[in-house]
Amino acid sequence: MCRHRVFCPGIAPPGVGNRVTPKRFCRLTRPLAASLLTMMILAASVLASGHVLAADSAITGLRIGGVEIDGQRALRVVVETDRPVPAKLTLLADPYRFVVDIPNADWRVADVPKSGNLGAAPATAYRYGRLDAQTGRVVIEMAAPAAPVRRFALPAGDGRGHRLVFDLADKGQTAFQVAAKTLAREGLRGYGDTASPASQQAGTPQTGQPATADSKVSSASPAPPPSRKKWTVFIDAGHGGKDPGAIGKSKTQEKHITLAAATELARQLKATGVINPVLSRSDDRYLKLRQRINLARRQQADIFISLHADAAPSSKARGISVFTLSDTASDKEAEMLARNENRADLIGGPDLAVEDPEAADELLRMFQRESMNQSTYLASTILRHIRDMPGGDKRGHRFAGFAVLKAPDMPSVLVEMGFITNRQDEANLKTAEYRTKLTERLSRAIVAYLVEYGPQE
Ligand SMILES: [Zn+2]
Secondary structure, three states: OOOOOOEOOOOOOOOOOOOOOHHHHHHHHHHHHHHOOOEEEEOOOOOOOOOOOOOOEEEEEEEEEEEEEOOEEEEEEEEEEOOOOOEEEEEEOOOEEEEEEEEOEEEOOOOOOOEEEOOOOOEEEEEEEEEEOOEEEEEEEEOOOEEEEEEEEEOOEOOEOEEEEEEEEEOOHHHHHHHHHHHHHHOOEOOOEOOOHHHHHHHOOOOOOOEOOOOOOOOOOOOOOOOOOOEEEEEEEOOEOOEOOOEOOOOOEHHHHHHHHHHHHHHHHHHOOOEEEEEOOOOOOOOOHHHHHHHHHHOOOOEEEEEEEEOOOOOOOOOOEEEEEOHHHHHHHHHHHHHHOOHHHHHOOOOHHHHOHHHHHHHHHHHHHHHHHHHHHHHHHHHHHOOOOOOOOOOEEEEEOOHHHOOOOOOEEEEEEEEOOOHHHHHHHOOHHHHHHHHHHHHHHHHHHHHHHOOOO
16 A cells, blocks of 8 residues: 655645745754754655556655754755665756755656756755666756755654755855766765664654645745856955964065955956955954854855965075865865864864764765866966966975865965065065965956866856
């Protein structure tokens, strides 16, 4: 026997009262978020035991709703199957789509059509089809660039099939592109059942909601199309407040140089008309490194550039360096970050470690590796543009484990604009003219990079 349930708090099925708007959906969802409980928008479950056919696997339910991760609303997609299955995930743009391919998976969600509209923002529609004879494909269309930040499997039980659970959050275009590339390389992947108490709870839908048998799912409020947005560039003026940074031969404090250069770079980027510059600080204040990353992530910055002035024991050292996170440092440091720092801070909710520590570590490393590649492109674009500056071709691209370069989903570079401990460099850095020349080149390099590699809409 099959039993079908469709919970539609965010959808107004034709002819059914009890219409609930998305606003109400949010209000309903938030209090439940503590238990990671999702209010399922579209729910269809099948007690599939008894009539599983032959060797093909089957999709027996699809549920889409909201969860809250780290204070941010995320989309939860639950694909229910009659047996544990591997899946390949894909992210596509124009329109944004989250695709789950499952080998030989038929659609066996009776009473629920193979396609329909959704009102669970950012999801706008879903459909099932056969990609080829061997592959069943579920596509979720979205109005925003949401990418998976968490994924795990749950075993069958409680009248439900095996469940693949994906939580997607909109962390900006860059994060979407990075995740898309990462997933493209990943291929088909098995999901062991993770039966921790937290994830068990997460996979169990609320059953106290109004259930309506609904064959035609319609959207209560179609999401607006994504609007053309400017690229966001986060400019981090190094040091500040109680932390003066390096001190020059003539007592110049690095923190003042970095603020002046950052302010000028912001002015020039804004003047391009295609970039929304955001400064980590616009006055002489102290910020922790982690705060700088968090500020950039909150702005969903497309790139992160940190400005500094170098110091060396030898007063002869001079020139400009562009740093990215070092390859060798990254894995070890990602591991340490994951262990010692707040991992949730980097890729998702505070319950990540409880739910799926392996996936959390793996995702962190994947994102970091991909944004490191992007950071390298950005660094070499900058270096091409500063060759004519004094010492601009001297030091080149360098690698280090700077904490500000560790945002896993943002191409990040740190520019040492010259040696404050070198008399000529120091004299240059103190003049607005030199800083303007240098930031002009940085600005051109940033635009060139974004045009070539940045998110396009
Ligand atoms: Zn510095």
